[in-house]
Amino acid sequence: MDATIFSFLLQDAATNGAIYALLALALVLVFAVTRILFIPQGEFVAFGALTYAMLEIGVVPGTVWLLLCFGLAAFAVEMYSSRRAMTARKVALEAASKVLLPAAIAVAVILIAPSKPGPLLASLLTVVMVAPMGPYLYRFAFQPMAEASILVLFIAAVAIHLALTGLSLVFFGPEGLRASPLSGDMFEIGPLLVTGQSLSVYALAIGLMGGLYLFFSRTLWGKALAATAVNRLGARLVGIPTTLSGKVAFTLAAAMGAVSGVLLAPMTTVYYDTGFIIGLKGFIAAIIGGLVSFPLAAAAALGVGLVEAFASFYASPFKEIIVFMLIIPVLIWRSLVTHHVEDEEE
Amino acid sequence: MERKHLLLVFLLVLAALPMAPGMPVFAITLMNYIGLGALVAIGLVLLTGVGGLTSFGQAAFTGFGAYTTAYLTTVYGASPWLTLPAGMAVTAASAVVLGLVTLRLSGHYLPLGTIAWGLSLYYLFGQLEFIGGHDGIGAIPPLTVFGYPLMDERSIYYVIWLCVIVAALMTINLLDSRMGRAIRSLRGGAVVAESFGIDAGRVKLAVFVYAALLAAVSGWLYAHLQRAISPAPFGIYAGIEYLFMAVLGGAGHVWGAVLGAGFVVLLKDGLQRVLPQLLGMQGNYEAIVFGTLIVLLLQRTPQGLWPLLLRLVPERRERPRPAAAAALPRRAAPPPDGAILSVDGVSKNFGGLIAVNDVTFAVRAGEIAGLIGPNGAGKSTLFNLMTGVSPLSAGQVHFAGRPIGGKPSRAIAALGVARTFQHVKLRPDMTVLENVALGAHLRGKAGMLRALARLDRADEARLLHEAARQIERVGLGEVMHRPAGSLALGQQRIVEIARALSLDPALLLLDEPAAGLRHLEKEKLADLLRTLRDEGMSILLVEHDMSFVMGLTDRIVVLDFGTKIAEGSPAAVRRDPAVIEAYLGGVAHEIAVN
Numbered sequence: 047m048d049a050t051i052f053s054f055l056l057q058d059a060a061t062n063g064a065i066y067a068l069l070a071l072a073l074v075l076v077f078a079v080t081r082i083l084f085i086p087q088g089e090f091v092a093f094g095a096l097t098y099a100m101l102e103i104g105v106v107p108g109t110v111w112l113l114l115c116f117g118l119a120a121f122a123v124e125m126y127s128s129r130r131a132m133t134a135r136k137v138a139l140e141a142a143s144k145v146l147l148p149a150a151i152a153v154a155v156i157l158i159a160p161s162k163p164g165p166l167l168a169s170l171l172t173v174v175m176v177a178p179m180g181p182y183l184y185r186f187a188f189q190p191m192a193e194a195s196i197l198v199l200f201i202a203a204v205a206i207h208l209a210l211t212g213l214s215l216v217f218f219g220p221e222g223l224r225a226s227p228l229s230g231d232m233f234e235i236g237p238l239l240v241t242g243q244s245l246s247v248y249a250l251a252i253g254l255m256g257g258l259y260l261f262f263s264r265t266l267w268g269k270a271l272a273a274t275a276v277n278r279l280g281a282r283l284v285g286i287p288t289t290l291s292g293k294v295a296f297t298l299a300a301a302m303g304a305v306s307g308v309l310l311a312p313m314t315t316v317y318y319d320t321g322f323i324i325g326l327k328g329f330i331a332a333i334i335g336g337l338v339s340f341p342l343a344a345a346a347a348l349g350v351g352l353v354e355a356f357a358s359f360y361a362s363p364f365k366e367i368i369v370f371m372l373i374i375p376v377l378i379w380r381s382l383v384t385h386h387v388e389d390e391e392e
Numbered sequence: 393m394e395r396k397h398l399l400l401v402f403l404l405v406l407a408a409l410p411m412a413p414g415m416p417v418f419a420i421t422l423m424n425y426i427g428l429g430a431l432v433a434i435g436l437v438l439l440t441g442v443g444g445l446t447s448f449g450q451a452a453f454t455g456f457g458a459y460t461t462a463y464l465t466t467v468y469g470a471s472p473w474l475t476l477p478a479g480m481a482v483t484a485a486s487a488v489v490l491g492l493v494t495l496r497l498s499g500h501y502l503p504l505g506t507i508a509w510g511l512s513l514y515y516l517f518g519q520l521e522f523i524g525g526h527d528g529i530g531a532i533p534p535l536t537v538f539g540y541p542l543m544d545e546r547s548i549y550y551v552i553w554l555c556v557i558v559a560a561l562m563t564i565n566l567l568d569s570r571m572g573r574a575i576r577s578l579r580g581g582a583v584v585a586e587s588f589g590i591d592a593g594r595v596k597l598a599v600f601v602y603a604a605l606l607a608a609v610s611g612w613l614y615a616h617l618q619r620a621i622s623p624a625p626f627g628i629y630a631g632i633e634y635l636f637m638a639v640l641g642g643a644g645h646v647w648g649a650v651l652g653a654g655f656v657v658l659l660k661d662g663l664q665r666v667l668p669q670l671l672g673m674q675g676n677y678e679a680i681v682f683g684t685l686i687v688l689l690l691q692r693t694p695q696g697l698w699p700l701l702l703r704l705v706p707e708r709r710e711r712p713r714p715a716a717a718a719a720l721p722r723r724a725a726p727p728p729d730g731a732i733l734s735v736d737g738v739s740k741n742f743g744g745l746i747a748v749n750d751v752t753f754a755v756r757a758g759e760i761a762g763l764i765g766p767n768g769a770g771k772s773t774l775f776n777l778m779t780g781v782s783p784l785s786a787g788q789v790h791f792a793g794r795p796i797g798g799k800p801s802r803a804i805a806a807l808g809v810a811r812t813f814q815h816v817k818l819r820p821d822m823t824v825l826e827n828v829a830l831g832a833h834l835r836g837k838a839g840m841l842r843a844l845a846r847l848d849r850a851d852e853a854r855l856l857h858e859a860a861r862q863i864e865r866v867g868l869g870e871v872m873h874r875p876a877g878s879l880a881l882g883q884q885r886i887v888e889i890a891r892a893l894s895l896d897p898a899l900l901l902l903d904e905p906a907a908g909l910r911h912l913e914k915e916k917l918a919d920l921l922r923t924l925r926d927e928g929m930s931i932l933l934v935e936h937d938m939s940f941v942m943g944l945t946d947r948i949v950v951l952d953f954g955t956k957i958a959e960g961s962p963a964a965v966r967r968d969p970a971v972i973e974a975y976l977g978g979v980a981h982e983i984a985v986n
Binding site for chain 1: 493500507508516
């Protein structure tokens with residue numbers, strides 16, 4: 047291996063790693079706040095990537111209809127669960143946030159899409175379309191069983207993943223899509239040749255992580271979320287609604303998934319079912335961080351990117367096998383160091 | 393109609409189905425797939441529903457079974473009947489390796505681990521050239537019976553369903569046995585199982601291998617049904633589908649697995665045919681429906697469909713007491729004099745916190761000793777140290793002259809130390825009888841193989857008789873067949889005592905046995921403990937009810953902040969200034985002195 051290949055692999059590792067890091071952060075966030083091992087996080091990435099790629103070529107992405115479906119489902123579940131305490135005000139509020147909002151987004155996208163929006167507007171629209179799916183999904187799928195055990199929530203998450211993959215095929219079709227780079231420039235930094243795409247990935251990933259850090263350390267919302275993560279019951283006792291925390295966590299996760307998708311779209315061809323494998327790689331990093339530590343998860347994500355890059359160079363056909371087998375020693379190490387809560391049953 | 397008759401009807405319908413006039417071939421094909429799915433799902437019922445070990449990776453084991461027979465029959469021309477044991481051997485070996493690695497994982501790490509190896513093995517099947525890579529292996533010979541090849545759907549149907557019925561009956565046998573109780577106890581955490589001499593790690597591995605073997609049989613049948621295989625049906629999505637079969641059917645019920653498999657296969661087939669026509673598009677619609685259905689089910693009835701069906705056919709109420717059987721051998725009583733348990737300079741630190749600090753005391757053979765102290769004094773921690781639940785930081789514990797510090801709980805239990813728990817640890821869904829019989833685990837011999845073949849009845853009768861005897865002894869004979877979870881908390885504590893007695897212990901460690909009992913019940917408990925002592929048993933109990941402790945015990949040890957502050961007869965301890973200080977504070981001490 048010469049220096050050029052080596053530097054190329056490193057860059058590859060860093061860009062993929064940055065995306066896995068965003069996923070890992072979202073997974074840690076969701077798990078810490080809601081105890082859900084959110085397997086479908088990868089689907090948000092696929093939604094983001096496909097939406098962005100479609101907007102780029104001036105097609106109205108299926109995301110708008112998917113978003114409407116999610117909103118309607120959430121609205122229906124909300125109405126059903128509050129059928130005994132229905133007020134006109136409540137119905138109006140729920141309809142506004144779960145039906146009118148996605149409808150407005152849909153109208154806006156349908157009007158804007160044919161004009162082939164530039165990268166900035168397209169990314170923005172993508173996030174606006176995908177982010178509300180998070181809280182809608184939480185409302186109709188997870189909120190009714192928020193107190194179930196981690197294992198039951200996990201099985202539900204796998205089921206949701208299955209359903210979302212099916213929906214993804216319906217709304218995006220079987221063809222893969224690839225977007226053009228966010229920036230076509232090349233930069234020479236010392237001996238390294240860095241693409242503008244990579245630089246955008248680093249900048250956005252670092253920016254988002256900084257934003258998250260500020261959110262958790264400086265805002266009341268962030269602190270409420272952190273409190274829920276540390277102790278759900280305690281948080282509820284001091285007046286933090288855990289349902290709201292769940293929805294906020296899911297909004298953030300979906301938004302981060304959408305951003306990861308936008309970043310990924312120019313780097314590889316994304317299919318309707320690409321998200322699963324990518325999400326699982328984020329999981330490897332999240333687990334190394336013990337599903338609690340944000341910095342450790344981010345660092346581990348870079349490690350996963352590194353292993354993947356070098357595995358694909360040395361043993362390309364066995365790349366996925368190597369990456370996924372990596373998780374086993376990590377899991378063993380984790381279950382040895384984690385203090386096992388013995389009374390957790392069923 | 394009783395449940396037994398329903399099974400008979402089911403078997404008759406199953407046998408007659410292929411011969412029914414006008415039965416279309418595709419219906420038989422579907423039945424074959426239901427059978428193949430049910431085999432794997434039955435394994436998952438035991439693994440996930442009963443044992444609490446969730447696996448999304450079972451499809452990989454069907455792959456081992458299928459690929460072994462495909463390779464050996466096509467390359468070496470081996471008979472399919474010989475490749476079945478070969479495939480099972482390959483699968484068992486892989487399951488042992490995977491199990492040793494992943495079953496150590498706690499809680500939710502385990503299913504994540506199964507997804508990881510499920511995916512990896514799927515990719516591996518596709519990458520290995522000698523088994524055909526992504527193309528797989530074709531031209532697999534059919535099964536033959538007496539030289540007659542089972543080429544068509546109808547003939548292999550009987551082989552498949554024979555396997556399903558045998559697997560279901562064997563699994564039901566297993567659940568209703570000594571090892572079955574051990575498996576069922578796993579869900580409550582390993583501490584209980586280990587406290588009664590069960591090696592939880594080995595039981596988990598055994599269940600894991602058993603489930604893998606059922607999957608391997610399914611894979612073997614699949615290979616000879618399809619006569620060609622490729623990696624696709626052994627991927628992670630197949631693994632997810634198998635788990636859904638078990639969950640939908642009702643993860644704790646063997647027949648639920650068959651129901652779940654039927655439900656999934658029929659619904660999937662129906663959706664695959666109807667939905668694209670209805671919507672005018674090709675797509676993966678069944679995945680959407682399944683995903684939604686599972687989420688709805690988990691939200692509404694997480695117990696699955698089978699219990700809903702069971703409610704329609706109520707079970708006969710009265711169950712007899714287990715028949716009298718030969719008494720189990722007792723252990724030799726320890727010499728009546730001297731210390732049976734001695735605790736020497738024992739300490740326990742949790743990080744910087746010293747929970748137990750250099751505690752020394754002894755329990756003499758044939759006495760009732762009390763361990764008291766205010767909340768947080770370290771009493772339960774000390775219990776956990778004596779029973780090997782948590783490791784000692786310093787010091788040593790001797791039981792009957794032998795050092796037991798550092799030994800695992802199950803080894804200490806085997807020496808004759810039985811305990812109860814401060815927070816009741818019974819399996820609420822098992823009957824009182826089954827819970828108590830778990831205590832006698834070490835006194836039975838029948839293992840998994842004997843249980844599968846129902847050759848364990850004599851052994852089982854002795855265990856159940858002993859359990860029933862202990863339940864009657866503590867006065868709960870009336871509720872023997874009730875689920876333990878339906879009893880009042882105080883009664884559950886008494887069930888724990890019966891379970892401990894079933895171990896035939898020389899030393900009984902009771903953690904707050906009288907909590908939640910009414911006055912009369914306390915008196916009965918005290919009488920029972922005195923009787924046990926008079927028969928030669930040694931008892932150490934932690935208790936907060938002072939009149940209970942003072943009236944019952946021969947000697948009392950008092951702990952405060954992890955340190956022993958007093959030891960002596962109840963009367964002496966009651967007057968001890970340090971004890972009064974610990975319980976009532978300085979002011980009370982002054983009042984007492986004055």
